[in-house]
């Protein structure tokens with residue numbers, strides 16, 4: 308497979324089209340007119356005002372670039388695999404009436420050999436006489452002749468070969484299929500043009516030689532003009548004689564007839580097929596003529612019940628759009644934990660690109676992440692960078708620094724020229740770290756369209772080897788200190804007489820501090836002797852250095868034993884217990900101590916939910932000489 312031929316001659320191509328229109332202002336052109344394209348049963352350029360496949364192959368990737376003329380708006384020239392290394396259709400689901408998602412492909416030799424595609428190609432032109440979009444298509448066969456049938460899809464979606472025998476992409480209403488038959492003698496016997504409409508009968512016949520009839524002129528067969536039309540809907544030609552392979556433009560034409568594949572300088576009879584369709588007639592004036600990919604195929608017949616054989620598929624960027632989104636790294640700013648310790652600030656850049664030759668209109672951008680409401684997620688457009696290829700939308704259509712609404716389309720450019728892109732710069736605050744989300748871009752190929760005809764999306768996913776997501780550094784840490792409270796006598800231990808005898812009365816203060824950058828929830832304090840009351844079942848500590856709300860409710864530390872919440876342990880405050888004997892039953896009063904250990908734990912509000920823990924011990928001496 309090849310990528311589409313890069314259009315390096317747009318300026319001259321446009322000039323040629325204008326010149327052609329200026330020279331032939333009163334002459335009705337059409338899909339069958341050789342002044343636009345030579346549907347003549349060969350691939351060689353005659354030197355006239357219209358192109359042939361030689362002009363297209365000249366500009367393919369790796370082509371020689373020797374011919375000045377190439378009037379195509381966009382073109383593609385695909386070199387297909389041969390024999391056992393070729394990918395072709397397989398399976399019962401590979402039918403015209405089934406969605407692309409039901410088709411299957413496999414690597415194997417095509418049977419019979421007459422269905423072996425060597426190359427497939429397509430090109431789009433503007434008909435200057437009526438502004439219709441004309442699309443031409445063709446293929447060469449690398450196997451011996453005989454009756455054969457072809458099909459050509461123009462997809463709105465980007466269809467390509469996927470993994471495990473599947474295809475990537477799907478049908479879209481408006482996809483076009485042209486099937487054709489060519490029979491002994493090289494004559495085209497049948498052309499059918501279908502439009503994908505979805506539903507139970509997804510293929511709608513737009514034009515067919517079986518119902519409307521056709522006319523043969525030389526090697527060219529055209530459908531008779533439809534009612535109300537002055538030019539044919541579609542034409543096709545095949546070589547009824549041996550014609551040259553136009554080297555050096557063509558990539559090697561290999562042919563097999565019983566033996567091995569051999570490079571030929573001529574196309575044998577009926578191995579070259581070319582056709583064209585008036586797309587504007589197919590879809591109607593004013594409707595979208597946007598297509599993103601092209602497929603040429605061989606098949607058992609032109610009927611929609613045919614078994615599908617070989618195919619070649621590639622991009623056909625008649626109009627196209629892509630969107631990407633990535634987190635912007637801005638140290639200390641993005642991504643970063645906000646001062647509240649529970650949310651993360653992230654800047655994102657959404658890049659909407661137009662890789663095609665045509666202009667996109669009314670470029671819109673939609674956030675599909677759940678924003679606002681009770682979730683606390685907020686994204687705002689900080690700015691739009693238009694670059695040289697974009698023109699601004701009305702300022703009211705692009706509200707800056709305003710909370711975006713999920714699912715609402717915001718226009719970010721009035722137009723986006725071919726081969727250019729724009730950036731939408733966003734700032735988001737969310738409870739997620741990293742904030743994984745999805746964006747959608749929409750645009751039109753004609754400003755007159757009621758609805759966008761190009762819709763693309765991009766999702767930032769975790770762990771998919773694409774560095775588009777980023778997470779703020781979350782550093783949850785908790786600290787605890789435990790101190791003996793000195794009583795009025797200046798001692799840390801008081802002896803009190805109780806009904807059960809003399810006891811030591813000992814008081815502590817315990818201070819738990821959040822020393823990290825994230826809020827700590829559900830503070831848990833365990834001290835077996837004093838059973839401290841932490842002040843509720845769900846006590847939270849805000850990040851270090853932040854104090855929100857009234858004292859004692861939203862602070863970064865909690866002083867246990869401070870009964871009146873004035874921040875200090877006053878006389879009579881503290882967490883106390885009575886003991887009948889010193890720790891370890893020490894008998895020497897000089898060495899006697901009363902103490903134990905406190906353990907704390909709390910759960911970070913962001914990042915890993917593993918509780919943070921710490922502990923402290925304090926021992927209060929009976930005689931005050933040591934601690």
Ligand SMILES: [Ca+2]
Pocket residue numbers: 345346347348349350351359360581
């Ligand atoms: Ca031709």
Ligand SMILES: [Ca+2]
Pocket residue numbers: 345347349350351352353359
């Ligand atoms: Ca020709």
Ligand SMILES: [Ca+2]
Pocket residue numbers: 387388389390393423424425617618
């Ligand atoms: Ca092939």
Ligand SMILES: [Ca+2]
Pocket residue numbers: 387388393394395424617618619
């Ligand atoms: Ca193939």
